[in-house]
Amino acid sequence: MSALAGRRVVVTAGPTFEDIDPVRFLGNRSSGKMGFAVAADAVARGADVVLVAGPVTLPTPEGLERIDVRSAAQMHAAVMSALPCDAYLGAAAVADYTPASVSARKLKKQPGQDALVLQLVRTRDILADVAAHAQRPQVVVGFAAETDDLEAYARAKLAAKNVDLIAANRVGVHGSGFESDDNTLIVFDARNATPLGPASKADVARGLLDLVEARLS
Numbered sequence: 001m002s003a004l005a006g007r008r009v010v011v012t013a014g015p016t017f018e019d020i021d022p023v024r025f026l027g028n029r030s031s032g033k034m035g036f037a038v039a040a041d042a043v044a045r046g047a048d049v050v051l052v053a054g055p056v057t058l059p060t061p062e063g064l065e066r067i068d069v070r071s072a073a074q075m076h077a078a079v080m081s082a083l084p085c086d087a088y089l090g091a092a093a094v095a096d097y098t099p100a101s102v103s104a105r106k107l108k109k110q111p112g113q114d115a116l117v118l119q120l121v122r123t124r125d126i127l128a129d130v131a132a133h134a135q136r137p138q139v140v141v142g143f144a145a146e147t148d149d150l151e152a153y154a155r156a157k158l159a160a161k162n163v164d165l166i167a168a169n170r171v172g173v174h175g176s177g178f179e180s181d182d183n184t185l186i187v188f189d190a191r192n193a194t195p196l197g198p199a200s201k202a203d204v205a206r207g208l209l210d211l212v213e214a215r216l217s
């Protein structure tokens with residue numbers, strides 16, 4: 001029997017949209033496919049899964065609870081209310097910055113205004129807050145999306161956010177990362193680096209959950 005059977009697992013997926021005004025927002029290219037594959041595989045192993053999804057167009061995998069959110073602040077609140085859990089996997093591409101204020105009215109071009117300065121403020125770090133929670137999950141997994149220096153940035157996140165595993169993927173290359181059906185991950189813990197893929201996101205998710213399972217059992 002899987003070590004995940006009967007365990008509570010919280011997964012985040014997709015982008016967040018940070019509103020600027022009623023018609024514009026700051027977003028990113030995450031489709032949610034990676035996080036949904038992780039959630040579906042956890043269900044297949046018998047886990048009790050909560051999937052916190054940003055704005056995506058994917059159908060809900062069977063057998064889990066899905067909570068839809070839009071912004072980083074909403075995702076933070078949804079994740080915190082889903083705790084405690086046994087394992088947390090943060091596959092969402094959460095905005096690091098959000099507009100300091102949301103205009104209630106559509107921003108209009110001003111005559112003679114050639115540039116617009118938007119003030120952004122830091123969002124709260126969901127992954128770091130989960131790892132620092134009084135009832136910390138037994139296994140906390142972050143993702144790292146990097147265009148370069150994959151290992152250095154991933155290992156820095158592993159330490160800074162006090163997580164157990166970081167699943168690093170290279171973005172900006174064809175057939176991996178955002179939007180693609182496939183992915184290539186290197187999963188880092190304090191000592192090891194485990195390559196997964198290139199393979200479908202379903203297969204990569206399976207490899208990642210094998211590593212989570214090993215830590216739970």
Ligand code: PMT
Nearest residue numbers: 030031032033034090093094125126127142143145178179
């Ligand atoms: O959705 P797909 O199209 O399938 O693409 C999958 C993916 C590329 C989005 C996914 O595999 C991935 O890498 N997700 C993490 C992307 C990301 O935002 O990485 P990051 O390096 O900016 O963030 C590091 C970690 O901190 C992530 O686990 C992220 O969820 C988390 N984070 C970041 C900011 C924040 N405010 N709160 C967080 O929890």
